[in-house]
Amino acid sequence: MILHEPELIEEYSDKGYWGDRTLLDRFAANRAAYPDREAVVDPPNRDELVGTPPQRLSWAEFGRAVDATAAELARRGFGKDDLLVAQLPNIWELAMLYLAAAKAGGLLSALPLQWRSKDVGYVKEITGARFYASVESFHGFDYRALGQELGFEHYIGLAALTDIAHGDPGRVPEVPVDANDIFTLCWTSGTESNPKGCPMSHNNWEYMTNLVFTTCGLREGDRILCVAPLVNMTAVGVNYLPWLAAGGTLVLHHPITPEILLRQLTEESIQYTILVPAMLNMIVKLPNVDQLDLSSVRTITTGSAPPSAWSMQEFKRRWGIEIVNIWGQNEGTSLVAGPADVPDLEMRVDHLPWWGKAGVQWPSGVSGVELKILG
Structure with a gap:
């Protein structure tokens, strides 16, 4: 799913801000280079959250889980440009779903757990999503019933999702994914009206990731x-x-x-x-x-x-x-x-850099920001 205009893609690519690498390429490189390194660690109170013990997955284990889930999604009819809506707490399965959905050719739209039928129903209506994954129940609320009430065609509960992820990957789908394909659909809070969907492509996120690395001093292998x-x-x-x-x-x-x-x-x-x-x-x-x-x-x-x-x-x-x-x-x-x-x-405390201001070079070297001052 490519939503950016071809002219914008060409402009940002020519300027070197966007490229051909996808986030799936980064994922593949990590599982190949660091198979035994811990990739994801569950919250220690996972058992209180969802009733199952916390897990620690290496990059090799995490990679197999992504493959197995992508394969099962494809088997269920999830493919190019499909959208998977999910409501899960911060557990390893949610981190895995972003990559599994992309590998199957679609994208994940993870929603806050506190959203109920009004907002989740709005997301389903505006996107046409057919797939819904969730914790079966959380703090007394029945998410499985919510999915049924809203009429999602395909539902995957957490227990089934975990089993799928630990299963045999089988035949992993080979779907072409472009760096300009949408990777996520996040949503604003909708405090004044309906939530607003904000699609972000692999290239959008690549630029943002490089910006955070540059300004926050991240290093290879950081926890x-x-x-x-x-x-x-x-x-x-x-x-x-x-x-x-x-x-x-x-x-x-x-x-x-x-x-x-x-x-x-x-x-x-x-x-x-x-x-x-x-x-x-x-x-x-x-x-x-x-x-x-x-x-x-x-x-x-x-x-x-x-x-x-x-x-x-x-x-x-x-x-x-x-x-x-x-x-x-x-x-x-x-x-x-x-x-x-x-x-x-x-x-x-209260000063942010004016990146993009003409004639100003910042020590961080951040580039690619367009600044327009109004007023």
Whole structure:
């Protein structure tokens, strides 16, 4: 499914911003290069969430799960440009579905768990989606019944999805996937009206991933903690795709639970994550803050509101951690105030780089941003 105009694709390709590599190419390279490295780690409280024990999958195991799921999706009639709607907590099966849907020729549209028939029904109506995957029930709500009520043609519950992923891949579909094909369909919150779908292609995400790598100092093999729901720009753009680019380990968290979060930051040797400013303040105000060992953490991005200069200074003083102020939206735009472009911490609180401003060269070297000042 290619939605960008041919003229735009040609322009951005000629300028070197877009290319031919897909996210599936990155995935294939990782499973070949790092078969024994941990790829995905479940939240330690998975059993409380969905009733099954947490799993740790290597890149080889994760790759086989993607293949097996893509093959089963194809067997059920899921193919080129089809859309799979999913409602799952942050567990390894959700991380896997993004790649399995793409490998089968379609795309995943993961929705927040709190969405009910109004919003999920709107997504089904506007997209024509025939496939729905979900946890069977969660916190007393019956998602299987929701799928039936809305009339999805094909339903896959979590138990069946896990069995499929652990099964024999068989014949994996060979569907041509272009770098300009849509990889995800994320949605705005719909607080004032219906949710707005924001399609992002492999090339859209490739550019965003390179931007995050450049400004946040990510490295090959990094262990990344994904705290936000894996359904929108915050988690997909700031955690999931950088993990795929790093060939590292994606450590999942759900829901926000401070005790578990701190344990994962320390015990899982995390290098990179994203936390809202209130959580940064909470950590440095803990009574036992002097006993916290966050020495493995290199960078924490933050957003949604300006972080406090004090918390940024404390993270830097105590553990040498850079707090990066990031602004982004599901539509695919992002500005990042990192140590290269905004080295002064007090300024980094509420100043974002004017990338794209004529005549200005930024130390990060970020290019490809078009700036238009109105007013």
